[in-house]
Amino acid sequence: MRSSRLNVKNILFFSNFFWSSSINFKAERLWILRLVYAGLNFEDDAKIYMKNSVLETLMSFYVSPISDDESKELILQVVKKAVKLHKMARYLVEQCGLFSWLSSVLSISSESHFRDEKSLFLLQLGVVSEVVNDVISSRNMTEWLQKYALEQLMELTSHLYKFLILCYSRELGLNAILMSAPPVAIFCLSREKLSSFIMWAISAAVEVESAKMLQRKESHQCFAIIPEEELQENSLISKLLRWLTASVILGKLDWKSNDLDPEFPKMLNIKTLQSLMDHVESACRENSKSSYGCEEILASAIIYLQQLAGTNYKMLPSVTTALSLLLSDASIFAGFLHNNGSVVKSLWSKIGFPAEANPAWRWSFYQPWKDLTLELTGSQKMEELHACQSLLVIFSNVLGKGPSELQTKRETAMDPKLIITLVFLISATVIAAQEYVRPPPRKALHFPWSQKHSSHPQQVHISLAGDKHMRVTWITNDKSAPSIVEYGTSSAKSGKIHHTVIGPLEHGTVYFYQCGGQGPEFQFKTPPAQFPITFAVAGDMGQTEWTKSTLDHIDQCKYDVHLLPGDLSYADYMQSRWDTFGELVQPLASARPWMVTQGNHEKENIPLLKDGFASYNSRWKMPYEESGSSVHAIMLGSYTDYDEYSDQYRWLKADLSKVDRQKTPWLVVLFHVPWYNSNKAHQGEGDSMMAAMEPLLYAASVDIVLAGHVHAYERTKRVNSGKSDTCGSVHITIGDGGNREGLAHKYINPSPEWSVFREASFGHGELKIVNSTHAFWTWHRNDDDEPVRSDQVWITSLLSSGCVAEKRHELRSILVAP
Incomplete structure (x- = not known):
């Protein structure tokens, strides 16, 4: 039925239905209200409604004692629809006292609000706000409103302020405002x-x-x-x-x-x-x-x-x-x-044309409007x-x-x-090559905020700090909280050290400690002095479901030190993510030392401003080398200068010159960007560092190189200069800790001759140095939330194979070179 032909006086039983006294009076009233709503669409409809005083009837019924909530809701929708018609809006304000009626609606609504009938109250607030917005936003209405409805509008404004700003539930007020369309007159x-x-x-x-x-x-x-x-x-x-x-x-x-x-x-x-x-x-x-x-x-x-x-x-x-x-x-x-x-x-x-400027754009309180005609490629999205x-x-x-x-x-x-x-x-992301598309990432973890005492220790973690010493790191909101650690070999602590580096400590011993003189008691175990020693390895951690799964699996294995080759929290510029990451890893990082190095997601590179690793360095202070009686681990920076004239290169030469391979048969190096990578992701990014540093690491007979960055797992043969070499290093890429960006599924085929095993799955590795001659490496997939051993190999040390002795003169010539 065309609504322009609707005439209330000619609709049979209109009064009977609206003012029905039958047993089905409510159903009949609701039916006629829906018909009234459906019939109001054009300016011609407005003329018929005004001639027959339809809106006056509905508005009067709304404030009567016999009006029920369902009828009120329908009447509000009719009024909301009516003000969108220019003639009807003027008629309602000038002849029907629309703003005064809305004020009375709010006054009556306040009683239901305090009876906790909040759903209708919220609806009323939203409709009132939208009605007012539609009226005052109509064309050529400003002077007319000042002439006919200024006092009424001021009265309504005071009511809105009372309920939206001063009411005890500010959530209701803000929700009501946000349910109305964004005002262009802001x-x-x-x-x-x-x-x-x-x-x-x-x-x-x-x-x-x-x-x-x-x-x-x-x-x-x-x-x-x-x-x-x-x-x-x-x-x-x-x-x-x-x-x-x-x-x-x-x-x-x-x-x-x-x-x-x-x-x-x-x-x-x-x-x-x-x-x-x-x-x-x-x-x-x-x-x-x-x-x-x-x-x-x-x-x-x-x-x-x-x-x-x-x-x-x-x-x-x-x-x-x-x-x-x-x-x-x-x-x-x-x-x-x-x-x-x-x-x-x-x-x-x-940057693309904004959705809000599209004529088809519509406001929705519940979800953002999507432009289905706009399609961007992965690289275009990253660029934007x-x-x-x-x-x-x-x-x-x-x-x-x-x-x-x-x-x-x-x-x-x-x-x-x-x-x-x-x-x-x-929270920045890495620009991938155009042909490389990551799969959808797993859900991120949510860390609700919880209030703690200002001096309460948070994000506690430990790291090795030289022979028989341990660095304890924690964060407090109170900057004046003391930097002391109480520790001992039993729960009854002895000694107070006014530094975060504690020691000397005994090898293979459990210590109990407390940070800042308060908070919970933690415990850690120092690494053993002799073989065997076990390292847990996982890079590119992030803060997702996969991260938590990986941490749970690491917690199940018996390890002495955790090695992490870069990309810890994926904080980028979001400082709060450093805090949530610290809370996430605290159960493990406070019990075993974590030795980490920098990744690209630790670098704070802001255009036009200074870049660096300020947040990372302030939270994870590393020695960048750690000597034990059996294993020497070195952490290098992929994003720090590494040519032969750089400070890092000179430092590395000085460090290697101190290592006695007869006492320390195993040499392990960590950095972020892999040198040997058959995955299509991040191809060639480590080539320049490899060209500068591989000759030195080869001459020093580094046994194992651990890297991350590529979100997959790969293990090589012993390699050097791009090909297999029995005196080269075993390179392991293990950037599969659980990052938010997903896995790198695409590989170069056929695989290079030096690649032994590769798989795009999340997981962690375990490196058990059994003795001076042999180590056992395993990689555990956790795609199905269960740690499944998927790759394993026995590795023979380069000392026992004779490579160290064979390259002694080559190393000496590099170390003494200016």
Whole structure:
């Protein structure tokens, strides 16, 4: 039935159904309400409804004592639909007192709210917010509203403020706001009101998410396996970020280009952020419009929310677009853009057109809108993400140097300095070759926040620190907490050492210790002085389900030292991931020494800023060599200078010159990027280091080389100079600890003659040095959450085979060379 033909007076039994007194009165009323809702679609329908006072009837019934919740819900939906028609919106405000009626709706709703009938209350708040937004956003309505409904609108605003801002459940208030469409008029707010709203909204979202994490902690879900992406999208912080970002993009485009056709992206062939920025700049010049002055407030809020929400790769293009639109007009960005315009524009050109600028885009509280027509290749996605990450760091740096309205706010417990900090921490990924596509990664672990005493020791781990000494490392929130370790060979501790390096210790002995004079008691066992000695080996750990599976399997084996050839926490720039990684590995790392080296995910390489390994070095202080009576382990850096004139090369020569192979028959070296790799991932990345250092390691008769980086397992024969050599090293790639990026499945075929075993599975290795002549290596697959021994080999030491003696003069000539 065409709704334009609907006439209430001509519908039989309308009054009978709506005011029915039969036994089925409720069903009949709901039926007619649904019919009324379905019949309101066009301006012609609005005329019929106004002529027959349909809306007045429904609004009057809503506030009557006999109105039930289902009827109220349908009436709200009718009103919500009605205000989208221009004539009906004006009629409702001018003739029906819409805003006063909405105020009475909120007043009545407050009673049901305090009876814990929150579902209807939340619906009412959401509809009221959306109705108001639709009315005030209608074209040519501003002057008319001031004339006919200013006092009513002010009254309604006070009610909304009371229930959304001051009500005891701020979650309800924020949910109601976020359920309504993002307002394009956000720039019309004064700086003071905008700052107050943003600070309230962020603090409410943080409060809600903190409470949820605490609930999970109390329900013993500390290590609940929850998809990280799902957590990000469903959090109130992420929804607030999406809502605010959309408001900025829609508001800026409407403000700068409101005379453009809705199909302008297609008409002008706008496909990238760079082309959009060029067009917006052109439109802005033609319209001669200036900024509103609240851009820095919104930009600071978006950056802070992005930091809180974590790196949600799906949102980064939209977030970057919003910041670009905001800061392109800001005075604090003008100087930087003038000096570095080519860099910024190059990054803009790698970012796609934002979804919010698509005419088909629609807001959804529950999940982000997806543009199904946009298809990017794996390499394009990586390029876009890295461009977004670089711009976010640039924007954070620029805002950190300029004043911000938010710096003066002190109304909430949140530290506003965080909003403009440069510590925007990005979880970067490695750009893979175009032909290499990783499989979907396994779910990330979720680590709910739990409050601890400021001096409580956290993330405790130990490492070898020279002969008969152990380094104990932990973190406290209180920077003044004492750096002391109480330790002894029994639970009744003896001695206080005011340093984190403790000793001398006895070999093969269990020690009990406590950090900082408080907190739990830990225990560790020192490595043995004589054979056998066992090493657990796993690289590229990360913080996923696979990581936890690998750690569980390592915990089951009897080992003395853990060797990790780089890529620990996958923190990149996200400092909180260092904390969660420390908590994750503490049960193992506090009981056995962990000897680690740097990987690419430890390197903090920020465009235009200083790069390095500051976070890694401050948390995992390594000696880079460790001597025992039987094994000498050396940790090298793949991302530190390694040519023959470098400090690392000179240090390595000096270290090797001290090793007496008659006393120390085994020599093991760790670094991150493999030199011998038949996987298609990271091909050739270790060639330059290999060319510089392999001759020295070969002359020194290194027995075993352990590497990571490639997310798979591979073992070689003894090799040197790219071919088998009985006096070369056994190279083992074991970057399969459980990283978030997935496995590297593609191999070069046929396999090189030096490759013995290779498999793309997660797992760990165990190296048992049995005596001075033999070691037993095993690799344990954990694809099925069970440690399955899949590769094993007996390795004969180069000392026992005569290679050490054979190359003694070659080594000496290299060591004495300048």
